[in-house]
Amino acid sequence: MSEVVRFTREGEIGVITVANPPVNALSQPVRAGLDAAVRTGLADAAVQAMVLICDGATFIAGADIREFGKPLAEPSLVPVIDTMEGAAKPIVAAIHGTALGGGLEVALGCHYRVAVPSARVGLPEVNLGLLPGAGGTQRLPRLIGAEKALDLMVQGTHVPAAEAQQLGILDELIEGDLKTGALAFARRVLAENRGVKRASERPVAPVAADFFANYEAGIARRLRGFKAPFHIIKAVEAAATLPFAEGMKREAKLFQELMSSSESRAQRHVFFAEREVAKVPGLPKDVAQREIRSAAVIGAGTMGGGIAMNFANAGIPVTLLELNREALDRGLAVVRKNYEATASKGRLTAADVEQRMGLIRPTTDYADIAQADVVIEAVFENMDVKKEVFRKLDAVCKPGAILATNTSTLDVDEIASVTQRPQDVIGMHFFSPANVMRLLENVRGRKTADDVIATVMTLSRRIGKIGVLVGVCDGFVGNRMLHQRTREAMFLVEEGARPEQIDKVLYDFGFPMGPFAMADMAGLDVGYKVREERRKAGKVEKRDSRWIDQIVEMGRHGQKTGAGIDRYQDGRTPLPDPEIQELIARCAREAGVTQRAIGDQEILERCLYPMVNEGAKILEEGIAARALDIDIIWINGYGFPAYRGGPMFWADQIGLKNIVAAYRRYAEQFGAHYWTPAPLLEKLASEGKGFYDL
């Protein structure tokens, strides 16, 4: 038999074992091996039933994504599953770890499914811009109904075993040894003469005539821009309305369409990039990491409380320090409220809430954090305040503790310089709300030690974040690029574009919200203070667009004051305000800018190309090691649509030479100051290359 699939016999039961680490993906040798193993079992008169089980950490976790985009090597998965399902001898899938995608489709092609209680099953192809293409869209609705099947496939949920059993995906849960339990189950099937149960032969429970149209309408806004969820609905509709064989043909066609789509290509890139960011170039793989058994957070504001929650969620005890008792109590109350909100949605039990709150230890005394393995400072964003905190940390923390700052703008090296141990200091820039947002920009200082970096990258994953390593500069990667977009958006408005027009262009591009709607929601005073600080620090823009600042000076701070760039009738619904249009026109006149009608394409290019250009500078300076680091930051921290792969991946699709050509056009129109391409961008464009060719 093949190296990755073994066939053995335990009495009258044939045992097929897949061994293809790390996740038993269905590469060509596995598909061929499965096919051969099933045929061996069928041909062997002594075999009456079979068990399919996997070695290693998990059941089959899906098709081998690395084979996608290449010509398919036979056999493809569908006929292999057909052979299994068509077998006259019962086959039992024995699941541990995760049965995902093609893995679950293989299991659905088996006649019975058993699993250990810790297992999870799902069809998460949607996250790769695909649909289950080996019968999943046809068999799952036959087992659990169209609606549940759609929920599962459209959300890509990993369903816990107990729930999967309730739904009807699993036949039985096995306590104790899986193989022993699965063999016993197979023997019972034989003894009770239960025969083969083929999912494909069952009907799909009927649904209302308008069910699919309603389902689509229900996800249309939230999942706009993604192709796969809508194709999944079409495939399940085929399952509900066509004979199985016809449904399979429809599934195959829809799968192929997705496989060759730009959306799926981008999402597959994101899948691997999210795993690649953890592998820091130049960092020795064998560097011994520091042990993190406890944490402390300085500052119990919104940010500090959110950060502490991440540790409690991961089961790591965390001390939360605030200088005065009232602020500490307020912070804790917010944390509790957040947990209770989650519990009220059924995602945590009351006991979970208490357990997590129990892991957060409040204090007003620095002495209580002396033994913490990692300390994250989340106090007011001011250099003097931060330095004061770090002097104290240096005095009280045990040797070897990691001292992290959550600064989003300040120089990590300067903060580190007030300590006697700059090698232990690093930035951990969480995004708000810190308990929800997955991105963590880990900022390496000039002197940060390798083992501190490695430990913090591992810790990021442990607390459920995607940690991306960046270097010290103004705004790090995310905010530095965002600054470019904000500036051009302000200019565009001054030149005659309406704020809501710009919002719509970026919303239609795939961002969850446009920059001005976002600014009104976050509070215009926030940006105002940042700009004031920048001006005070002598960071003056060559062209200074003041219209938003004038809005703030009128006392209009956004949604929270009932008016900002827009007016808010009922507190939330924006209404464009003629008074603001006049204010903008007046600002334009004062700045000597002639207003004109501006097209959507110009808006898109002027908002996004400077971000790409800044990304090129960030790469040149080594602030980010790879284009993929930048892409993952923008997708997870700023809502860049995953189906476009991130700004740098997107730029490669546009073609860097086209971006440079646009830069030249805009330089003629507006001058070279803001429109000089970065040397790296220019070089790659002239060589016909992209950022991903670096």
Ligand code: 3H9
């Ligand atoms: C599909 O099945 C299509 C079918 O419907 C149709 C067929 C016709 N292939 O995530 P980890 C690698 S689409 C190749 O860090 P964890 C991964 O890159 C597929 N490689 O571990 C990494 O490599 P490296 C549907 C894969 O324990 C290593 O394995 N299935 C695949 O945190 C460890 O991964 C899915 O979408 C793969 N399918 O999580 C499931 N999966 O070490 C995708 C993983 O070199 N996978 N690798 O960086 C997952 O969700 C997680 O990997 C899993 C394990 C939960 C399984």
